[in-house]
Each structure stands twice: as structure tokens, then as C-alpha cells.
Amino acid sequence: MKNLSRLLFVVVLLTSFSTTNAQDKNNPWAVTIGTNAVDLYPVGEDMPQGDYFDEYFNVTDHWNIFPSLSTISVSRYLSDGFTFTATGSLNRIDKVGSFSDPLTGVETTATANDLTYYGLDGRVSYSFMNLINSKTIDPYLGVGGGYTWVDDIGAGTLNGSLGFRVWFTEKLGLDVNSTYKHAFEDYLPKHFQHSVGLVLKFGGTDTDGDGIYDQDDACPEEAGLEIFNGCPDSDNDGIQDSKDDCPNTAGLAEFNGCPDSDGDGVMDKDDNCPDVAGLKSLAGCPDADGDGVADGDDNCPNEAGPAANNGCPWPDTDGDGILDKDDKCPNEAGVASNNGCPEVKPTEEVMETLNSYSRSILFQSGKATFQKQTDQVLQAMVAIFKQYPQANFSIEGHTDSDGPKKMNQSLSERRANAVRDYLIANGISAERLTAKGYGEENPIASNNTRAGKKENRRVEVKLKN
Structure with a gap:
């Protein structure tokens, strides 16, 4: 026992x-x-x-x-x-x-x-x-x-x-x-x-001396905090270093521990202006005038302007409402329809003079070729056209009622175009001139007399809007 x-x-x-x-x-x-x-x-x-x-x-x-x-x-x-x-x-x-x-x-x-x-x-x-x-x-x-x-x-x-x-x-x-x-x-x-x-x-072992025994310490060789199972939070921002993208600088949880010093929602490491609140779209830099150009790159930070002009508004030197970049006459007020240049139109008196010349143009009978003595008249017309380089004109041909109507229509068109061609050949822009024939449709006198027929055989010049 x-x-x-x-x-x-x-x-x-x-x-x-x-x-x-x-x-x-x-x-x-x-x-x-x-x-x-x-x-x-x-x-x-x-x-x-x-x-x-x-x-x-x-x-x-x-x-x-x-x-x-x-x-x-x-x-x-x-x-x-x-x-x-x-x-x-x-x-x-x-x-x-x-x-x-x-x-x-x-x-x-x-x-x-x-x-x-x-x-x-x-x-x-x-x-x-x-x-x-x-x-x-x-x-x-x-x-x-x-x-x-x-x-x-x-x-x-x-x-x-x-x-x-x-x-x-x-x-x-x-x-x-x-x-x-x-x-x-x-x-x-x-x-x-x-x-x-x-x-x-x-018998407990605490290698890193942080008060958390190695058996419970997720980082036993690195002093840390109990809340993080013994792992450190070097910058004391409440995010342990292993999960902190910026472990040595206190930051925010939403940025994985990285700071946003100016509070603009762009973390400092991605913020080109970390000390001044700005916009995400401009990498954290401000845009005071809201023109999409960061103030640091904006030559006119308090006045909205396009990036193409370094943030400044395009100037309008002549104040005609047409920006200099679009204004062909930036130092002279003009109109949009004339690309910023003044719309210079001949007066009624000038137009009467111009038409007195055009009506005296002489053509070969039944043709669209000029008689020799008409050259002086045409040169006088060229001089007037050149005085008004911004004005546009319509050259109109007319005939009397003698002969077939279709023939008269064709003749009036050829004579109008003959005058236009002469003007173009002497330095007038083709874009400023149009030509049209009206035949016998618009008489200004009776076709029953020789004098009336002579008046109806004419070329007229009209100012285009």
C-alpha cells in the first residue's frame, strides 16, 4: 500500500x-x-x-x-x-x-x-x-x-x-x-x-520595454502602444507606423496618416501649395479669380483670364468689344462684322460720283468689251474703290429692250463681270466685289426713244451691307 x-x-x-x-x-x-x-x-x-x-x-x-x-x-x-x-x-x-x-x-x-x-x-x-x-x-x-x-x-x-x-x-x-x-x-x-x-x-519577457509582454506584442523588438498591440506610432497621430504612409509626420486617418496642413483635402505630399488652401484640380493651389489658373502661375491672380494669356483677360485696347487677339485693328474701334476694324462706307455723294462714272462706261455695240476712251473712267472708279478698302460693292449690268430678252440678260451679265474683272485686275480684292446682270428688267427711262434706251444701257454700282 x-x-x-x-x-x-x-x-x-x-x-x-x-x-x-x-x-x-x-x-x-x-x-x-x-x-x-x-x-x-x-x-x-x-x-x-x-x-x-x-x-x-x-x-x-x-x-x-x-x-x-x-x-x-x-x-x-x-x-x-x-x-x-x-x-x-x-x-x-x-x-x-x-x-x-x-x-x-x-x-x-x-x-x-x-x-x-x-x-x-x-x-x-x-x-x-x-x-x-x-x-x-x-x-x-x-x-x-x-x-x-x-x-x-x-x-x-x-x-x-x-x-x-x-x-x-x-x-x-x-x-x-x-x-x-x-x-x-x-x-x-x-x-x-x-x-x-x-x-x-x-518570467514575462518584454524585449522592447514598452510594458507589453512579447507574447502579446505584435512588434516585440520595437517599443509601442498597448492600443496597437505593442506596435509604435512614432508621430502620435493615432495610426500605427505599419499602416501610416507618413510615419514620422502626424496626419489624418483619411490620408493613411499623412498630413494636410492647409486643410484643403489634398495631402501635403501631393500638394504644390501645402501651406495655402487650394483646389484638388490645381494640386492644392489656390485660384482667387476662379479662372482655372493657379495663383502662382497667374499674372493676374485677382482678375479672371484664360490660361493662354497666363491668367490675364485678353485686352481690348480700342474698347470696341473685340479682344485684341481677334481685332485686326486693335488700336482703332471697329465692329465685329469687320473683324474689329471700323466699317468705312462711302457717302451718298461718293456713291453718286461712282455711279456717274459707271454709267458713262462705253462698250462695243452688242459686246462686253470696252471702248478705248472708257479706260480713263474705269481708272477713276479704281481710285474711289481704293479709298474705301473695307467696303463691299455689287456691280450691276443693265440693257435696253432691243433684241431678244435672253440675249439682253446674257449681255448684261457679261458687261457687269467685265467691269468687276477690270477692278480686280487693278488691285481691288475680289472678295469685295460681286457682279450681276439684270438684262432689260429695270429700265430707268423709256425704251421707246433713243435717249431713253441710251440711259437704260448702263452699269450701276451698289454698296453692299
Whole structure:
């Protein structure tokens, strides 16, 4: 039986260590130093012991308390709230229970002769701290086994523990627990062992010293912030460096951490005018006059003008409403129909003079060729046309009613075009002249007389609008 109990104890220890993983995952180890009390009374036995949990808190009559540090435990976190703890303890037993004096009925403490007590125990415990969602109170249940010696006589025990820890800081706390030890040998009584002690967690690694343990640190070799799982935010803009396009300059989340100093919606690295609010369409530069030319490139930043003129409005030097770029006479007021040049028209008197010349043009009879003496008249007409280079004219041919009508129409057209051709040949622009024949349709005198017919055989000049 003794060998069986020792074998069970070894199996418990080996099984526990084989599954060891971490204490809490940042501080895998803990050491507890404290004191213990052994109570042999409330274990479900006859006198001098009592029923289970009878007078469980009778410290004065039943608890054997060693008056100094008497317990040391080493713990290592396993996983998912489980922890393995190895404990060594010592004590002295001088109270083994109580009984009533048969004569007086007085309750009397049963004593022993100052027995030595040593215990070596291992347990696996489960913490309920996460289940109760507490940061300071850490209740737990444990089960395990051990070996206990009383005056050099030992036996294995099966143990069950109930306890709690109160954490003052992340690493320092108070541990209070009560363990029931069920002995496998009759010569070792069943008993409770209560203990209290200070517990210190350790073993966490924080390579970069940022207060976040490597196991929880996404950037374990670079000091960072808890909010970013230990990764840095060098410019303190609330965006961790790995997601910050401008990690050394504070910026905005909408620009992945890059700044927009002038608040114009264009981040500084893309802003040609980072200190002055501007337009996205102009790479962040302003356009005070709204002409689409950035002020820095605008020779007239406060007056709208086209880019082709460097942001300045096209001038209209002569004030005729026609911009100089479209004005063929930029220094002389004109009209749009004449490309900005003044519309110079001959007076009625000039037109009468011009027509007096045109009516005196003599043609060969029935032909469109000029008689020799007409050349002087035509030159006089050329001179008048040249005086009004912006005016346009229509040359009109007319005949009397002698001869076939169609022949007269054709003759009038040929004579009008003969005059036009002469003028063009002598320097008058063809674009300014048109020619048209009217035949015998528009007589200005009677065709019944020789004088009337002579007047109807004529060339007239009309001013075109």
C-alpha cells in the first residue's frame, strides 16, 4: 500500500509537468511564501476527531499553526486557466482533536507530543478569474496528490483544494487556500491544511520595454502602444507606423496618416501649395479669380483670364468689344462684322460720283468689251474703290429692250463681270466685289426713244451691307 501511494504521487507530478506551458501567458511562473495551519478535526472520524467540516473554523482548539514562514510554492501556468503548483510545507502537531470529559462534560483539546509535520504536494488548479470577469479576485479549485510525513512516518495523499488569490498589482498578490488531504495509510490521519501567503508572478519577457509582454506584442523588438498591440506610432497621430504612409509626420486617418496642413483635402505630399488652401484640380493651389489658373502661375491672380494669356483677360485696347487677339485693328474701334476694324462706307455723294462714272462706261455695240476712251473712267472708279478698302460693292449690268430678252440678260451679265474683272485686275480684292446682270428688267427711262434706251444701257454700282 505504501509503494502504491508513492507511485501515485510520482505519476501526478510527471503528468502535471508534461503539460506545462505558461503561468499567465505573460508571467508563466509564480512563487508563494507564507504560513500554514493543519487541522485534524473535521474529517469525518470518531473522537477525538469530528464530522466533515464540523467546527471548520475553530482556530483556537483545532488548528496547528507554525509561528513563522512555513510554506513555499512554485507554480507554472499551463493553459486555458489551468496551473500546476508544487508546494513544500512544515508544521508541528500538538492538537489532534477534542473530546468531552466524561465526569465534567467539559470539551477538552486532545493533544500530541509536539509531532513534526512535512508535506510535499502537487496540484493542478483551475482559475475562475476570467469566468467572473474580474481583474483582482482569482478564485480557483485544485486537485492533486502528495506525500506527508509526521515524525518521519509518511504516506501518500489525494488532495482537493479550494482557494482564491487577490492581486494587488499585475505581479503581486495574496493567496489563501484550504486543502483536504486524504491519506492512503491508516497510520496517517486525514486532515485539512490551510495556508496564506504572498504570491509573486514572474518570467514575462518584454524585449522592447514598452510594458507589453512579447507574447502579446505584435512588434516585440520595437517599443509601442498597448492600443496597437505593442506596435509604435512614432508621430502620435493615432495610426500605427505599419499602416501610416507618413510615419514620422502626424496626419489624418483619411490620408493613411499623412498630413494636410492647409486643410484643403489634398495631402501635403501631393500638394504644390501645402501651406495655402487650394483646389484638388490645381494640386492644392489656390485660384482667387476662379479662372482655372493657379495663383502662382497667374499674372493676374485677382482678375479672371484664360490660361493662354497666363491668367490675364485678353485686352481690348480700342474698347470696341473685340479682344485684341481677334481685332485686326486693335488700336482703332471697329465692329465685329469687320473683324474689329471700323466699317468705312462711302457717302451718298461718293456713291453718286461712282455711279456717274459707271454709267458713262462705253462698250462695243452688242459686246462686253470696252471702248478705248472708257479706260480713263474705269481708272477713276479704281481710285474711289481704293479709298474705301473695307467696303463691299455689287456691280450691276443693265440693257435696253432691243433684241431678244435672253440675249439682253446674257449681255448684261457679261458687261457687269467685265467691269468687276477690270477692278480686280487693278488691285481691288475680289472678295469685295460681286457682279450681276439684270438684262432689260429695270429700265430707268423709256425704251421707246433713243435717249431713253441710251440711259437704260448702263452699269450701276451698289454698296453692299
